[in-house]
Amino acid sequence: MHQAANAPVPVRTVHSRAYGDFQVTEDQIYHFPRGLVGLHEYRDYALIRVEEGPFHLLHALNDELSFILLPAHLAADPYGFRIDDATVELLQIGKPEDVAVFVIVNAVDDRLYVNLKAPVLTAPASRRGCQFIIDDPDYPIRHPLSGKEGS
Amino acid sequence: MLVLRRKPGESVLIGDGIEVQILGVEGDTVKLGFSAPPDIQILRKELVESILQENLEAGKRPPNQEQLRRLLDTFPKLDSKQERV
Numbered sequence: 001m002h003q004a005a006n007a008p009v010p011v012r013t014v015h016s017r018a019y020g021d022f023q024v025t026e027d028q029i030y031h032f033p034r035g036l037v038g039l040h041e042y043r044d045y046a047l048i049r050v051e052e053g054p055f056h057l058l059h060a061l062n063d064e065l066s067f068i069l070l071p072a073h074l075a076a077d078p079y080g081f082r083i084d085d086a087t088v089e090l091l092q093i094g095k096p097e098d099v100a101v102f103v104i105v106n107a108v109d110d111r112l113y114v115n116l117k118a119p120v121l122t123a124p125a126s127r128r129g130c131q132f133i134i135d136d137p138d139y140p141i142r143h144p145l146s147g148k149e150g151s
Numbered sequence: 152m153l154v155l156r157r158k159p160g161e162s163v164l165i166g167d168g169i170e171v172q173i174l175g176v177e178g179d180t181v182k183l184g185f186s187a188p189p190d191i192q193i194l195r196k197e198l199v200e201s202i203l204q205e206n207l208e209a210g211k212r213p214p215n216q217e218q219l220r221r222l223l224d225t226f227p228k229l230d231s232k233q234e235r236v
Contacts, residue, residue, distance in 0.1 A: 018213045019213075036206050036210070037199060037202045037203050037206055038199070038200075038202070038203025038206055038207070039203070039206055039207075039210065050219075050223070051223060053223055053226060054226050055222060055223065055226065064211075065210045065211065066210060066213050067206075067209055067210050067213075068209075068213065068214055068219075068222065070226070074226060084189055084190060084192065085189050085190055086189070086190030086191075086192075089190075104205070104206070104209050104210075105209065105214070105222065106205060106208055106209035107209075107212075107214045107215075107218045108208070110218070112214075112218070112221070112222065112225075115202070115205050115209070117198075117202060118202045118205075118206075131202075131206075133192065133194060133198070133199070133202060135192075135194070141201055141202060141205050142205070145225070
């Protein structure tokens with residue numbers, strides 16, 4: 001098959017036991033200058049949308065470490081917080097629209113939870129990301145994920 | 152580790168812009184006040200550790216096929232009317 005001239009070109013392959021090997025394009029590769037909380041040694045990730053749905057896979061480029069992410073507004077509404085200058089600088093963003101906010105999904109004993117306390121922020125323009133800790137006791141680390149149940 | 156004795160009202164300075172003041176002592180609890188530049192985030196250690204634990208659980212043990220399928224069923228594909236991330 002011929003690719004369109006402007007189609008993104010795969011630039012590398014991620015080897016994953018959980019998801020199999022897959023190819024990623026330049027625009028799917030994100031650098032996390034500080035890694036994630038407690039996981040500072042992993043700084044380069046692929047961010048991939050899962051099957052046209054809202055979920056994304058954040059997979060370390062050189063490790064099995066991987067996370068399922070959900071856009072924050074689908075997990076909690078309202079959900080808002082201020083980010084500090086250092087984070088703005090780290091992400092190289094100029095306005096709130098420059099950043100995408102995701103929460104990490106965690107499966108515990110067959111129940112699904114999201115971490116509202118420490119969302120993952122990504123900036124598509126700079127392709128940088130970070131995990132931000134929200135200083136607000138109302139946001140739990142383990143918030144039960146409820147979808148459109150019954151539908 | 153540096154150990155200093157301080158009385159309520161006294162402070163220590165860390166580097167150029169960080170001040171930690173002893174506001175008071177009540178029983179076994181010490182009340183601290185922090186002044187720091189805006190790019191310094193001050194957090195309780197146990198909070199950071201609990202986020203680390205959650206990251207490890209979520210990141211080292213990705214959802215299995217069944218859990219993934221349930222996830223995808225719970226949040227159906229976005230239609231064009233829904234806003235993108």
